[in-house]
Amino acid sequence: MIQKLINKIVEKDAPIVVGLDPTLKFIPRFILDECYEEYGANLKGAAEAVWLFNKAIVDATYDLIPAVKPQIAMYEQFGTDGVEVFKRTVDYCKSKGLVVIGDVKRGDIGSTSAAYAVGHLGTVEIEGKTFMPFDEDFATVNPYLGTDGVKPFVDVCNANDRGIFVLVKTSNPSSGEFQDRIIDGKPLYEHVADKVNEWGSTSMDGEYSNVGAVVGATYPEQGEILRKKMPKVYILVPGYGAQGGKGADLVHFFNKDGLGAIINSSRGIIAAYQNEKYAEFTDKNFADASRRAVLDMKADIKSAM
Amino acid sequence: MIQKLINKIVEKDAPIVVGLDPTLKFIPRFILDECYEEYGANLKGAAEAVWLFNKAIVDATYDLIPAVKPQIAMYEQFGTDGVEVFKRTVDYCKSKGLVVIGDVKRGDIGSTSAAYAVGHLGTVEIEGKTFMPFDEDFATVNPYLGTDGVKPFVDVCNANDRGIFVLVKTSNPSSGEFQDRIIDGKPLYEHVADKVNEWGSTSMDGEYSNVGAVVGATYPEQGEILRKKMPKVYILVPGYGAQGGKGADLVHFFNKDGLGAIINSSRGIIAAYQNEKYAEFTDKNFADASRRAVLDMKADIKSAM
Numbered sequence: 001m002i003q004k005l006i007n008k009i010v011e012k013d014a015p016i017v018v019g020l021d022p023t024l025k026f027i028p029r030f031i032l033d034e035c036y037e038e039y040g041a042n043l044k045g046a047a048e049a050v051w052l053f054n055k056a057i058v059d060a061t062y063d064l065i066p067a068v069k070p071q072i073a074m075y076e077q078f079g080t081d082g083v084e085v086f087k088r089t090v091d092y093c094k095s096k097g098l099v100v101i102g103d104v105k106r107g108d109i110g111s112t113s114a115a116y117a118v119g120h121l122g123t124v125e126i127e128g129k130t131f132m133p134f135d136e137d138f139a140t141v142n143p144y145l146g147t148d149g150v151k152p153f154v155d156v157c158n159a160n161d162r163g164i165f166v167l168v169k170t171s172n173p174s175s176g177e178f179q180d181r182i183i184d185g186k187p188l189y190e191h192v193a194d195k196v197n198e199w200g201s202t203s204m205d206g207e208y209s210n211v212g213a214v215v216g217a218t219y220p221e222q223g224e225i226l227r228k229k230m231p232k233v234y235i236l237v238p239g240y241g242a243q244g245g246k247g248a249d250l251v252h253f254f255n256k257d258g259l260g261a262i263i264n265s266s267r268g269i270i271a272a273y274q275n276e277k278y279a280e281f282t283d284k285n286f287a288d289a290s291r292r293a294v295l296d297m298k299a300d301i302k303s304a305m
Numbered sequence: 306m307i308q309k310l311i312n313k314i315v316e317k318d319a320p321i322v323v324g325l326d327p328t329l330k331f332i333p334r335f336i337l338d339e340c341y342e343e344y345g346a347n348l349k350g351a352a353e354a355v356w357l358f359n360k361a362i363v364d365a366t367y368d369l370i371p372a373v374k375p376q377i378a379m380y381e382q383f384g385t386d387g388v389e390v391f392k393r394t395v396d397y398c399k400s401k402g403l404v405v406i407g408d409v410k411r412g413d414i415g416s417t418s419a420a421y422a423v424g425h426l427g428t429v430e431i432e433g434k435t436f437m438p439f440d441e442d443f444a445t446v447n448p449y450l451g452t453d454g455v456k457p458f459v460d461v462c463n464a465n466d467r468g469i470f471v472l473v474k475t476s477n478p479s480s481g482e483f484q485d486r487i488i489d490g491k492p493l494y495e496h497v498a499d500k501v502n503e504w505g506s507t508s509m510d511g512e513y514s515n516v517g518a519v520v521g522a523t524y525p526e527q528g529e530i531l532r533k534k535m536p537k538v539y540i541l542v543p544g545y546g547a548q549g550g551k552g553a554d555l556v557h558f559f560n561k562d563g564l565g566a567i568i569n570s571s572r573g574i575i576a577a578y579q580n581e582k583y584a585e586f587t588d589k590n591f592a593d594a595s596r597r598a599v600l601d602m603k604a605d606i607k608s609a610m
Binding site: 036087113183184 | 338351388417421476488
């Protein structure tokens with residue numbers, strides 16, 4: 001699966017992923033009104049507004065980008081209606097040729113991780129027939145429970161040609177609280193990186209592994225160290241844009257082959273029309289603003305590299 | 306909310322929680338057949354079988370127990386139909402007076418954790434009306450991202466009188482891979498425990514905090530240390546029964562007041578009818594076997610204490 005993602009990145013000449021992390025305050029009033037009128041001002045109406053918002057942004061950007069990363073929390077906040085729209089979004093993005101990275105950050109004890117893995121990336125067998133419940137291409141995974149919490153995901157990746165990105169050094173301000181603590185002379189995130197190398201060695205797909213890592217753009221120095229430490233590991237880099245990561249910070253997340261990293265922007269793209277920089281766009285053409293923001297992000301990363 | 310759980314534990318004289326973690330192989334054939342016939346042999350049919358299975362077990366045990374702990378992975382594995390049954394299970398258990406601990410192990414960067422927190426424990430406001438999307442009483446939370454990943458859950462607990470259990474030392478075999486690593490002279494899980502104390506101090510509810518901890522029954526020595534280290538923290542103890550934890554191992558998870566811990570059993574209760582020990586029960590009265598297993602578990606824990 002990582003090779004499929006790389007091919008799309010090369011084809012679109014864009015190592016970027018658009019984070020589909022909608023909140024109600026990003027959604028233009030006319031979409032909310034339309035959905036509340038049709039479905040009611042309730043969880044269903046809100047979820048349907050998320051769907052229309054997502055669809056417009058995907059329609060306006062899919063030719064420019066290799067991948068999207070829906071953050072499932074933003075859908076779970078609307079209950080089962082939201083989860084239904086998460087699934088609809090996954091399916092729609094795949095129908096537009098996009099690679100879908102489900103930002104689900106799951107991770108549990110072995111048998112439970114296995115259930116998450118088949119649910120999000122694999123297949124479930126019912127009376128001899130095979131079903132793909134959520135059918136994402138990649139999922140993000142939390143490593144706190146250790147190998148037996150991650151291995152079931154790797155097994156499902158191997159069985160179904162899928163991939164994962166394991167949290168190594170996250171983009172948030174307090175990520176260092178545990179992740180930076182020194183163990184045997186190096187920070188915890190480097191120990192996790194060692195394990196990512198180990199887990200990934202069993203799931204190679206060309207030059208890179210289906211087991212990737214998450215390293216925040218907000219920590220460029222750690223990014224440089226982790227890039228060197230995990231040469232065959234693709235790095236998913238959140239934190240660009242709204243969280244403070246800049247194009248110039250991203251250079252060291254890439255390998256010399258120009259590959260090895262994919263940069264996520266969420267708010268910076270999907271809520272671009274609310275940004276002063278894109279004041280020429282109104283809420284009616286919010287998706288055009290998102291397209292412009294994608295082009296600007298591509299240019300920013302290109303110029304930095 | 307922790308006081309509500311404690312009151313239920315005292316009332317039922319049972320510091321136990323039944324893990325509603327159904328897999329298809331636990332569900333009797335006659336239920337599967339009924340649901341596949343009505344809904345099709347598909348994800349919907351499987352999810353509806355989970356529902357009937359859960360409902361029968363809840364009906365047969367709710368008078369004996371204070372709480373249930375549905376593991377959401379086991380529902381997500383059936384896609385959106387599964388998540389719908391998760392929600393139906395939460396609602397049904399609450400209607401039977403049970404405290405519901407959503408075993409969701411969520412955790413993300415701040416704004417995303419906030420979405421999970423309102424989705425699972427809090428309220429979402431839509432056009433001035435308030436909705437409770439999943440409406441669990443407690444949720445389990447993964448601490449790998451640090452304070453700003455946990456704090457939004459604590460805020461929602463305070464706003465809505467709910468609780469969380471933060472993963473400290475998990476029950477699985479490889480939990481030590483990262484959690485046991487020594488930092489400044491003590492294992493990572495003790496550092497996490499220090500933070501649980503800190504987070505919990507802002508959400509006291511009587512003698513205990515709404516911020517609890519997860520410590521596996523499979524690690525009784527660590528349980529004893531953590532019990533002393535977190536005197537005001539309720540400990541959710543998975544790993545009893547099928548994972549190997551025994552009644553005698555559990556003593557040190559409790560405080561001297563006989564409170565402070567709640568022991569989970571999943572397979573041992575819900576799949577009791579498949580256990581040789583309960584061979585007198587057939588698949589037709591699987592729920593009666595679960596009731597017997599609950600009574601046996603209560604007796605086992607009582608005798609150990």
